Amino acid sequence: MAIFNLKKREIECKVVYYGPGRGGKTTNLEYIFKTFRKQITGEMVSINTEGDRTLFFDFLPMGLGKIKGCEIKVQLYTVPGQVQYSSTRKLVLRGVDGIVFVADSLEVRREKNMLSLKDLQANLKEYGLNIFKVPLVLQYNKRDLGEQGIPLMSIEQMDQDLNRQLKVPSFPGSALKGDGVGVALKECTKLTLKSLQRELKWAQ
């Protein structure tokens, strides 16, 4: 849940990057950290384990400037994607305001994408949130690997698998090259702020 500090006219919201393990969530945050230096308000914190897998979470604080007299701060988090870190994922998801779901475009990861989305839905439900109502965007990552002849799912297939019912904004991307990173974050923060505006009535 976003923190609205009336006295300071400041809103702090939480955006979580969710998705299957090794799908590129941390790479998204690394790219944001490298590229949007002006908006970054602190260091990126990553807690990794063997093989650079996210063990707990990554954290990156950003400032988006003022909207209608309110200072907007966004905290970006990633969750550990590996199945066994279920309780950590759930803890990191607590108080979420917006989600970027990073799906892996590799054909061999098709099932993992679907399982991770199902896991997201179940964890949101635990916090009384509905996946159909929470601000959510999808990023179909690793599109660049198609150039190397690696079998990727088509965008249509990924939409069919993951977005048939959700019908949320989706973006092809390559977090490594930065494609689709900024646009996915921008759309997610836009949806999040709209949702907070409705909820907190802060900009009316």
Added chain:
Amino acid sequence: MGEKENIKRLLQEAELYKGQGLLNEARLKYDEVSDLVRNNPKIKNKQKLLAGLAKKINLLEVDTQKVEKGPSSPELSSRAQDLIQQLFSFSQEESEEEAALEGALALAKFGQFERALAEFDNLLSNEAHRVVAAKNILRCHIALSSEEKAADIYEKWAKGDTFSADQLEKLRVFMEQVLENKGVDRKLTVIGTKAKAVVEEKKEEEFIDISAIGIYLDSGPSKGKVVEFDVNFQSGNLLSLIISKRDGKMIEHLEVNNELEDLQFYSPIAIFNGSGLVAAKSEIQSGPKQGDYCLDIKITST
């Protein structure tokens, strides 16, 4: 595509998956290539190729083991611990004590037991959170050393004046259940009356500690039977069970959101009936429990 090109393509895929850290996927591709080489009589130097592939598979297995055996909860820098405490104290605006408890619980959840212990120790001075903090101190000692050590801590408390008799009774019931579950034969000092503590425990905590659950199965190989499973973790009304792959068939038909009637809950105080629903079901993909199932059951009524 010719056989040679196919093998080349599969090898390229395997290398890329390995580079991406997708070790299982890489392994499957190397296995596929090995099968193709083995079954193709036209390939020269077959043994040399197969030996090369076996070497690659062995290296992958070493990497996989490193990942699986990596530290599950490494000791973090104090800066990272401060951050965890700060980021996961959700009630900062409402209550400082509540936020402190949440921060300490997060530290424990992330395996930072030494630091969590220090935070829980501070919370012992807070009447409202004393018992919860104490239970978590015992949990941290179990994680750091042993059940025996936690029992020693209880005995130390039993001799001191930090806790009331009722609070100590709650801690004793909790600790004895832990000892029993772990098969540790040790009796703890009883302070105060058992019955009173039990009644208050029920009043104070909406959900008492549940050690095992009996599920009536209406489908599968154990249809018509009540099967008992140990509860591995409990968070309020959510119970997490790890079910061995041997018993996988028993729960094969259970799906998320399935309602479960006629559940039996086994607690240190009593056995009682209730109902629940399947909150999550997943197969553990790696680690020592690979192939086992994790089943979360949410208690809906008792």
